[in-house]
Amino acid sequence: MKKLSYIGLIGIGLLVGCQSGVDVNEPPAGAPTFSGEGYRPIYASENEVNQVTTEAPQPLKKPGKIYVRGNYLFINEQGKGIHLIDNADPRNPKKMSFIKILGNVDMAVKGNFLYADNGPDFVVLNIADPTQVKVEKRIKNAFPSPAYPPYNQTYFECVEASKGVVVGWEKVKMNRPKCFR
Amino acid sequence: MKNFTLATLCALCFALALGCATDKSADVNPNSQTGTGGSMARFAIVGDVLYCVLPDKLQVYNIATSTNPVSAKTIPLTVGLETIFPYKNALFIGANAGMYIFDNQQPDSPVLLSSYFHVQSCDPVVVQGNYAYVTLRGGSGCRRMATASTLDVVDVTDLKSPKLINSQTMESPYGLGVSGEQLFVCEGDRGMKIFDIKDPKQPQLKHVIGDIKAYDVIPTSKSLIVTGDGGLVQYGLQDSGKLEVLSKLAIEL
Numbered sequence: 018m019k020k021l022s023y024i025g026l027i028g029i030g031l032l033v034g035c036q037s038g039v040d041v042n043e044p045p046a047g048a049p050t051f052s053g054e055g056y057r058p059i060y061a062s063e064n065e066v067n068q069v070t071t072e073a074p075q076p077l078k079k080p081g082k083i084y085v086r087g088n089y090l091f092i093n094e095q096g097k098g099i100h101l102i103d104n105a106d107p108r109n110p111k112k113m114s115f116i117k118i119l120g121n122v123d124m125a126v127k128g129n130f131l132y133a134d135n136g137p138d139f140v141v142l143n144i145a146d147p148t149q150v151k152v153e154k155r156i157k158n159a160f161p162s163p164a165y166p167p168y169n170q171t172y173f174e175c176v177e178a179s180k181g182v183v184v185g186w187e188k189v190k191m192n193r194p195k196c197f198r
Numbered sequence: 199m200k201n202f203t204l205a206t207l208c209a210l211c212f213a214l215a216l217g218c219a220t221d222k223s224a225d226v227n228p229n230s231q232t233g234t235g236g237s238m239a240r241f242a243i244v245g246d247v248l249y250c251v252l253p254d255k256l257q258v259y260n261i262a263t264s265t266n267p268v269s270a271k272t273i274p275l276t277v278g279l280e281t282i283f284p285y286k287n288a289l290f291i292g293a294n295a296g297m298y299i300f301d302n303q304q305p306d307s308p309v310l311l312s313s314y315f316h317v318q319s320c321d322p323v324v325v326q327g328n329y330a331y332v333t334l335r336g337g338s339g340c341r342r343m344a345t346a347s348t349l350d351v352v353d354v355t356d357l358k359s360p361k362l363i364n365s366q367t368m369e370s371p372y373g374l375g376v377s378g379e380q381l382f383v384c385e386g387d388r389g390m391k392i393f394d395i396k397d398p399k400q401p402q403l404k405h406v407i408g409d410i411k412a413y414d415v416i417p418t419s420k421s422l423i424v425t426g427d428g429g430l431v432q433y434g435l436q437d438s439g440k441l442e443v444l445s446k447l448a449i450e451l
Contacts (some may be wrong), residue, residue, distance in 0.1 A: 080425050086233025107421035108444045110447060124235075124241060161252065
């Protein structure tokens with residue numbers, strides 16, 4: 018078992034093109050010099066990913082994609098979930114609730130159903146009552162787990178599958194990490 | 199009676215799925231069952247079908263039963279797929295190697311019509327009438343070769359043979375939106391640019407909103423919704439063509 022996870026780790030390392038075996042002080046060919054900041058994976062356990070919950074309205078911190086359906090406006094909070102807004106009056110948009118969906122980036126809505134990515138899973142949520150959103154369906158591992166951050170030409174800490182599911186990335190000060198893409 | 203309602207609903211859905219042949223491509227019908235995403239979206243719904251653009255394939259789900267998406271088709275493409283924009287009977291898929299155009303008259307079984315690799319594109323595409331507008335973001339964040347950022351106009355009259363007809367330099371473009379005679383281009387930290395497209399082939403820069411951070415935009419009939427690192431701003435369009443701030447949802451740290 019231990020051997021197997023070891024092989025898995027090497028596999029992941031190869032996938033993301035870790036610069037192992039290269040002098041760590043030399044930037045990879047064509048890469049900029051490391052600035053002192055890189056991306057670090059944010060991990061969650063499978064159990065945490067499965068917890069989709071409706072919470073009280075929350076402040077916007079790192080808004081991502083947006084989606085409009087009728088009078089509703091949906092704002093993705095990168096990696097965290099979706100702000101549900103009543104936008105019947107665009108002069109006075111009202112936050113109704115926050116749907117916690119770890120690893121969320123994308124969404125689409127048809128009728129009372131919200132389709133969203135939840136880390137590697139694909140979930141269908143019933144939003145008929147925006148204050149009590151229900152998970153109708155979960156399709157496990159519908160999406161590939163990210164092996165690198167959604168930017169090119171960046172340094173990042175290599176993903177270690179043993180630490181859990183990657184639900185986002187944070188830019189932090191670090192020593193030059195092994196992975197670059 | 200129930201059947202009648204169902205039939206009416208179906209007819210309505212069908213009409214909506216056809217895109218209503220309106221020129222306001224990203225406009226939002228308040229009665230629509232289906233919503234609208236920004237140009238950076240990877241998910242899109244057309245009728246009973248949900249498209250998910252994964253990095254290396256187009257995944258098609260049938261959602262006729264809303265609570266039970268069924269995988270209908272998986273279309274492998276090259277890597278680097280980023281965005282999807284459905285327009286009339288076609289899907290425009292933006293990738294960091296170019297753009298793919300699919301026919302989706304049969305929504306659950308799209309057929310590849312053409313791929314457009316004349317540019318190393320990275321960013322999204324929106325379409326109105328016979329023209330696709332594509333932003334290409336140069337620099338390290340997007341492509342290995344740090345080249346210029348541009349706003350390109352591609353003639354898609356013949357979906358099988360898209361042609362580049364206009365290109366102009368941009369600073370750092372992200373999402374974009376089109377509505378009637380206006381084209382909105384998000385320039386990240388540098389704000390949003392508004393182009394006049396009375397002549398759809400030659401966007402003319404009219405206004406720059408420099409005091410916001412703009413990442414993506416959705417034009418709706420009620421407001422223009424712009425989002426970015428500073429939060430979300432909604433604008434109303436004044437008769438003069440200028441934008442008036444209707445409301446803001448600011449970032450709280």
